[in-house]
Amino acid sequence: MRTRIKICGITRAEDARAAARAGCDAIGLVFYDRSPRAVDVEQALAVAHAVPPFVTRVGLFMDADAERVRQVMARVPLEVLQFHGGESPDYCEAFGRTYLKAVPMAGSETPEAFMARYAGAQGFLLDSHGAGQAGGTGQTFDWGRWPTGSPQSLVLAGGLHPDNVAEAVRQTRPWAVDVSSGVESSPGVKDARRMIRFISEVRRVDREQTPTDA
Numbered sequence: 001m002r003t004r005i006k007i008c009g010i011t012r013a014e015d016a017r018a019a020a021r022a023g024c025d026a027i028g029l030v031f032y033d034r035s036p037r038a039v040d041v042e043q044a045l046a047v048a049h050a051v052p053p054f055v056t057r058v059g060l061f062m063d064a065d066a067e068r069v070r071q072v073m074a075r076v077p078l079e080v081l082q083f084h085g086g087e088s089p090d091y092c093e094a095f096g097r098t099y100l101k102a103v104p105m106a107g108s109e110t111p112e113a114f115m116a117r118y119a120g121a122q123g124f125l126l127d128s129h130g131a132g133q134a135g136g137t138g139q140t141f142d143w144g145r146w147p148t149g150s151p152q153s154l155v156l157a158g159g160l161h162p163d164n165v166a167e168a169v170r171q172t173r174p175w176a177v178d179v180s181s182g183v184e185s186s187p188g189v190k191d192a193r194r195m196i197r198f199i200s201e202v203r204r205v206d207r208e209q210t211p212t213d214a
């Protein structure tokens with residue numbers, strides 16, 4: 001299977017173009033003011049318009065007012081929403097858009113129990129934060145807690161970088177991986193060479209797992 005790759009926290013059009021050239025499947029725009037990767041609508045429009053067709057644009061929100069999400073959606077072309085806070089299932093579903101719910105892997109609830117509450121989610125992003133804490137910490141969680149055999153589309157996040165992503169994918173076999181700080185030169189500024197290395201490491205593992213014709 002080809003592991004999908006999302007590069008999150010893009011703040012500059014040139015980084016979006018570099019991420020797409022490197023071969024990512026999706027880019028993430030952070031609409032959370034307290035993040036060092038936060039973008040306003042004008043920045044987000046510049047990034048969103050730099051992305052070529054067939055690369056998905058994901059808007060990340062964390063406990064935002066629903067009205068703020070609607071205002072952003074009205075102006076910025078976003079194919080997918082990502083909710084990273086304590087948003088309820090009803091809140092997430094009210095926007096009528098494909099969405100990912102972040103699962104706090106440092107929370108007290110099992111990932112399986114957490115996900116069971118979000119029946120309308122098209123996917124889940126498992127990150128290393130605790131319940132009520134912000135993600136994007138650059139920390140990994142114990143990949144041994146990965147819910148194997150889950151029918152859901154699961155996205156592995158948290159502390160991934162070019163030197164650990166191959167092992168992470170081997171251990172968890174996720175639908176997708178999501179990276180932010182691990183491919184940066186400074187918060188909010190992506191490093192093209194690190195993005196290329198990250199993606200080629202994922203593809204290397206994909207090839208290991210693809211059966212060849214005898």
Ligand SMILES: O=C(O)c1ccccc1N[C@@H]1O[C@H](COP(=O)(O)O)[C@@H](O)[C@H]1O
Pocket residue numbers: 008009028030032035036037060062084127134135136137138139157158159160178179180181182
């Ligand atoms: O990126 C952020 O600043 C951020 C802020 C608040 C919530 C989530 C955030 N980012 C998400 O967290 C994952 C993991 O980040 P990292 O690779 O460990 O730096 C990232 O992929 C975003 O989806």
